[in-house]
Amino acid sequence: MATYIGAIDQGTTSSRFIVFDRTGRIVSVAQKEHEQIFPKPGWVEHDPAEIWRRLEEVITEAMAAKGLKPSDLAAIGITNQRETTVVWNKKTGQAVYNAIVWQDTRVGDTVAEFTAKGGQDRYREKTGLPLATYFSGLKIRWILNNVEGARAAAEAGDLLFGNIDTFVIWNLTGGVNGGVHVTDVTNASRTQLMDLKTLQWDEQILADFGIPRKMLPQIRSSAEVYGKATFGPVKDVAIAGDLGDQQAALFGQACFKPGEAKNTYGTGCFMLMNTGEKIVPSKCGLLTTLGYKIDGKPAVYALEGSIAITGALVQWLRDNLNIIEKSTDIEPLARTVNDNGGVYFVPAFSGLYAPYWKDSARGVIAGLTRFVNKGHIARAVLEATAFQVREVLDAMETDSGIELANLRTDGGMVVNHLLMQFQSNILNKPVVRPVVQETTALGAAYAAGLAVGFFKDTDELVANWAEDHRWKPSMEKEKRDQLYHFWKKAVTRTFDWTE
Ligand SMILES: Nc1ncnc2c1ncn2[C@@H]1O[C@H](COP(=O)(O)OP(=O)(O)O)[C@@H](O)[C@H]1O
Numbered sequence: 001m002a003t004y005i006g007a008i009d010q011g012t013t014s015s016r017f018i019v020f021d022r023t024g025r026i027v028s029v030a031q032k033e034h035e036q037i038f039p040k041p042g043w044v045e046h047d048p049a050e051i052w053r054r055l056e057e058v059i060t061e062a063m064a065a066k067g068l069k070p071s072d073l074a075a076i077g078i079t080n081q082r083e084t085t086v087v088w089n090k091k092t093g094q095a096v097y098n099a100i101v102w103q104d105t106r107v108g109d110t111v112a113e114f115t116a117k118g119g120q121d122r123y124r125e126k127t128g129l130p131l132a133t134y135f136s137g138l139k140i141r142w143i144l145n146n147v148e149g150a151r152a153a154a155e156a157g158d159l160l161f162g163n164i165d166t167f168v169i170w171n172l173t174g175g176v177n178g179g180v181h182v183t184d185v186t187n188a189s190r191t192q193l194m195d196l197k198t199l200q201w202d203e204q205i206l207a208d209f210g211i212p213r214k215m216l217p218q219i220r221s222s223a224e225v226y227g228k229a230t231f232g233p234v235k236d237v238a239i240a241g242d243l244g245d246q247q248a249a250l251f252g253q254a255c256f257k258p259g260e261a262k263n264t265y266g267t268g269c270f271m272l273m274n275t276g277e278k279i280v281p282s283k284c285g286l287l288t289t290l291g292y293k294i295d296g297k298p299a300v301y302a303l304e305g306s307i308a309i310t311g312a313l314v315q316w317l318r319d320n321l322n323i324i325e326k327s328t329d330i331e332p333l334a335r336t337v338n339d340n341g342g343v344y345f346v347p348a349f350s351g352l353y354a355p356y357w358k359d360s361a362r363g364v365i366a367g368l369t370r371f372v373n374k375g376h377i378a379r380a381v382l383e384a385t386a387f388q389v390r391e392v393l394d395a396m397e398t399d400s401g402i403e404l405a406n407l408r409t410d411g412g413m414v415v416n417h418l419l420m421q422f423q424s425n426i427l428n429k430p431v432v433r434p435v436v437q438e439t440t441a442l443g444a445a446y447a448a449g450l451a452v453g454f455f456k457d458t459d460e461l462v463a464n465w466a467e468d469h470r471w472k473p474s475m476e477k478e479k480r481d482q483l484y485h486f487w488k489k490a491v492t493r494t495f496d497w498t499e
């Protein structure tokens, strides 16, 4: 009998394959980064063929490392960077253009055009989302309008659209030889093409954006069997879970009750609160989105605060300024100084997401003097994450009417003690990290395991959650208020930069 569950986590920075046991502990893991392609300012792309190759490599490596056979896995779940848009030819399997990554701002003009016609919130009631460069719908439109022959091929039924989940499942289940073309409600909710209530593609928005219905995947639940893997090391294993990565982290953190929330610190930062079967509209700049849907049960919704640039700013310091060699160097560098030296770094590299939704904002380093050194810059980089999370948490508490007793965290940045302590100080709340920090992959594994009966129910999953570390607030109110005041002031300096 199969003793494990596999999870593919295809993130913005890297791809992982993780094998979990029944208690949610990691048995085997392999991870590989892929190239970040920046063809022009504000453009961000990935090569879908490279992503698929990296996945083949990490699956092969993680299975081989522990001598695992396909029959050792009860099922595989998929989780993925959301919104990132791939359009490919279903006869050749080749993408017609690179994947346009969620952070890409190339559709800024189209957003402005649609906003001028009906306001930024014209699709909010139906989709939960404001018009912004972030979501997939306008990215698909860009490909159809700008890649030679793409629109005609799409209309002829030769092209398929998918977010990364769809592209991976299609390839994993046979590709040109009968791959299944599906997505789940959480991923579909990020396209701005799905109606939150009906959980179906919305014909009016498709017509407005000029997107042929036939290129879209079928929308399914997040936990059901979609097909079987055809790829060697996992051949015939059921593909049974699909969740966007932030929703997967909500699932992996066992936030199954309304009012429970998590915050994931990766390339960007994403706070999600479970709102149960209720669709809660936001008045404070959050998104209304799908939380998850278990097959045969009602959909569960969420409020989300999305921040585009958090860990990516650490990468930028490493790759573009070469101030550090690796991400972990930022903490010792930031510890060479006592405070930020008056520096505030607002990383509006992709405009500002929640709670502002301003595509035309661009990054700013404010408060520079000759006193400032690279230690202060490093500190300002880390503090930028914490300040942005404070803005989102304030919005979340107002929109939901729920005050969080503490903040459950996960993601690549939560190993950084300086950041987590500052986060707790600036929120004036305890910040908590669970034992298994790979909650994203764990959530996908949980969904797949529930679908095939490997796990009985969500109560069994709640019992797996265990606290690893807790940071407690230790900052005077006056100091906290002063820091936050200057952060807010620095944010205003980013507004309306592009014209
Ligand atoms: N010690 C650290 N301090 C601060 N940031 C870190 C540290 N280690 C990793 N990071 C950042 O965390 C991010 C990777 O987190 P991860 O959750 O793997 O991201 P993703 O799922 O978006 O690919 C990178 O942007 C990296 O810069």
Ligand SMILES: O=P(O)(O)OC[C@H](O)CO
Pocket (backbone or CB within 6 Å): 010, 011, 012, 013, 080, 081, 082, 083, 102, 244, 245, 246, 266, 267, 268, 306
């Ligand atoms: O790949 P991550 O973890 O940065 O997550 C990206 C988000 O899904 C974008 O919405």
